[in-house]
Amino acid sequence: MTRERIYLFDTTLRDGQQTPGVDFSVDDKIAIASLLDDFGIDYVEGGYPGANPTDTAFFSKKRTRKAAFVAFGMTRRPGVSAANDPGLASLVQSQADALCLVAKSWDYHVTVALGTTPEENLAGIRDSVEAVLKSGKQAMIDCEHFFDGYKANPDYALACVKTAHEAGARWVVLCDTNGGSQPAEIARIVSDVIAAGVPGTCLGIHAHNDTGQAVANSLAAIDAGARQIQGTLNGIGERCGNANLVTIVPTLVLKDYYRTRFETGVTEEKLAGLTELSRAFDEILNRAPYHQSPYVGASAFATKAGIHASALLKDPRTYEHVPPESVGNFRSVMVSDQGGRSNFLNALKRRGIAVAKDDPRLDRLIATVKEREAEGYAYEGADASFELLARRTFGTIPDFFRVEGFRVMVERRFDALGRPKTVSEAVVKLEIEGKTILSVAEGDGPVNALDLALRKDFGVFQQEIADLELTDYKVRILNGGTGAVTRVLIESGDSGGRRWTTVGVSENIIDASFQALSDSILYKVMKNRGLAGVGA
């Protein structure tokens, strides 16, 4: 049986940007578009060029390789020709492959919100689609409030869809803008639209999670015949979020109910990177991954119940609806599982550290990592700190330098004009090759001061750490309150173009930062000598 193709449309960079607290930079958008493109998403909607400087800059270049690069905008304004609409003009001039234009499809909104006639709105849809096609780009129409509009006036809502389709739109996307519709309603209405003559292969679904049904509504539309799903990474979006593609994609690829009938652009191999994709995105948002997320959460394959755990050991399928490795996640119950051991052996091998399977130091390393991760360390995101810990366990790190101590002071003073000014100063005491070195520096903040003091005089190594550069600094508070544990991740780079990440954890943010800073310098010195960073 040939399987039908489902098209995946990601709107993380456009509708996802409506999430409270989310505000992507151009660099964030470039990084996220590349993750989506690589994963196998068909359409990456990047934003609204012309609406703000970030999106305009983002659309100055094509940002995807395989995926169609989509710009969002509005159909032409009432009473203006498509050619004379400045918004539409800047969309047409962008480097997008396709344009997705939002149009009203509820007659009440057309008259009240747009202040125009239902007929002029239909003409606007037709003209806008034609203008997009003339520019050589693919055209899509997002029908805003489609389901609520259909419930109020099915004929008019249908007329909007048909007008867009007949004008040549590749996709007409049916939006449940308020997120209040139920799956059975979505299924019935999508079936009605198809019965009215618009093929399901031209229909998309855009669902919101206001009743916890965004995933169900998206899949109900597919069951009814729609063939494009719009959603976001980790379900971010306005109010309760958009349909979560990180949940929908594995269901489509892995569940018999769907896999036997449909295929997507995401291969099983790419799907094994799903957990990493989801976490990488949270990392960009600088927020903690949600443990209970379907498929990718840290708890998604975790078992606590005694009876369940022992049944799970007998036969994992008993309590696992899919194999965790199919989405790049891990089963977590067994304390001394063989899978963990071979994971470690592989991780070491990749870093050029050859260890015998029965080396007792391997057990010590596994125990140390588990213990430190329980304290808050995250070695999966800190490759260099993991490598240093491993090499320290296997006894292959020379004593290049020793930190005798440090002191950081932050003071709010007043300048000559009585204006407050906050000054940071750090003192670091090192011992290198028997010599004590005391350095002091001022910085923009306490961590910057500490970094400058630490690297001000590094004795015999000063020359060779000159090209070390800190490229990113991230802080995460691991539990509530100002007395909580802090995790600091520092990304460094050098003129060789290689980058590495180190981690520090402490109740004290300065202390955590210092651990990560000094690990980074140690790694650099090791790397210069071919003692670290030699793996793949």
Added chain:
Amino acid sequence: MTRERIYLFDTTLRDGQQTPGVDFSVDDKIAIASLLDDFGIDYVEGGYPGANPTDTAFFSKKRTRKAAFVAFGMTRRPGVSAANDPGLASLVQSQADALCLVAKSWDYHVTVALGTTPEENLAGIRDSVEAVLKSGKQAMIDCEHFFDGYKANPDYALACVKTAHEAGARWVVLCDTNGGSQPAEIARIVSDVIAAGVPGTCLGIHAHNDTGQAVANSLAAIDAGARQIQGTLNGIGERCGNANLVTIVPTLVLKDYYRTRFETGVTEEKLAGLTELSRAFDEILNRAPYHQSPYVGASAFATKAGIHASALLKDPRTYEHVPPESVGNFRSVMVSDQGGRSNFLNALKRRGIAVAKDDPRLDRLIATVKEREAEGYAYEGADASFELLARRTFGTIPDFFRVEGFRVMVERRFDALGRPKTVSEAVVKLEIEGKTILSVAEGDGPVNALDLALRKDFGVFQQEIADLELTDYKVRILNGGTGAVTRVLIESGDSGGRRWTTVGVSENIIDASFQALSDSILYKVMKNRGLAGVGA
């Protein structure tokens, strides 16, 4: 048209206890049972008496007034009579009104996990139901792995359901134990069971969220004829959680698709306490409420987009699928750099600040917010700092206190045994009512030390800030490198139960933290006097 009754069965205290990190005390259970009982839940499952001391103690008394009090357990063991099964005996002797017994319904599990015959398993179901009825309690059977079992061997799975029903069980609950089934499968299988002669009025559904479909699966079972839903508060539970009753109940009560056909024990009046119920439960769990939760999340009725926000003000139904007050939540149009003039007017009005549309101070406030948001402030997530900024602009903040300066010192020292130890100390100098106050404190880190020093002696206000508590602390680095700009968000609360958030931004993390800390105290002092936090 008479509406059919849907029965709500809460398993927060039993299946919810399987959530990683959740471990209820007897007092927790008493408090939660009372919340559920009061809300209008029909069945409150309290745990497994006999399995652990907490549950045994909890079941030593009846803990509900209106709701049926349910104990969980297992059907009799193979080869033992019901009367001679000690587990069943302690259930029968508990103060529960009803017993819910789990039974295998997948023949593979019967032979492999239980090690008995399919026939003996059926006999066990029959005998156990009869023993429960003889004790005068209501009997329910949870069919574990029912949907997977039905897919593998429909006849045997059906035989389990029919045996329980014919023996007199009030409810037979169909469990999607692994959480992997899709709504269309659930609907088909529930229909099959009803077609086989077991009335839907005796069937329950127990769904897990492993594919993000727990809500949809529960409601699909209702659509197919089942009449009892098992779920938990805020969807807690093993792996990805159980069906979330906090999402399902408002959908049943408010959505036309369900309200026209069904009724529950939750009145519209009780539903208006839903947000409070959800937050009270998070409070017991000591975790921050999830902002994007359907219906009850802080973001569930929040709008950021400029165009949406102005449409929302014209007609709330445009972007709200239900009125926020129907679930005890609030509309929130967030102030952000995307917001226009009408957003600001509305935001001020909601905070009890009446401003004329043409007040020139309004322009100054908008300009200040835009400028500060460009520097990295995020007022949409910091309601209290926004209100202080607004009141400052409108000239209504008295000089309660003045910060003359502060100094923070972090030092890594060595203790008597030569072990490194990092010590943080802060000094704060305040002026309150003409008096200079100098305080010093040590803390777990520099921010904690600063917080302790700042609140150590607050002069005439000391008494009234005693109940101020920091409930969350978040740090975001706004661009790469240790010299980057840092944004700190601090959430505070007091004994009145109200929470507020303040923001600070600086190149210096200590400085940013100090801004947010002192804003929080100022807000608290204002609030105590009815000068802030007076809005809806």
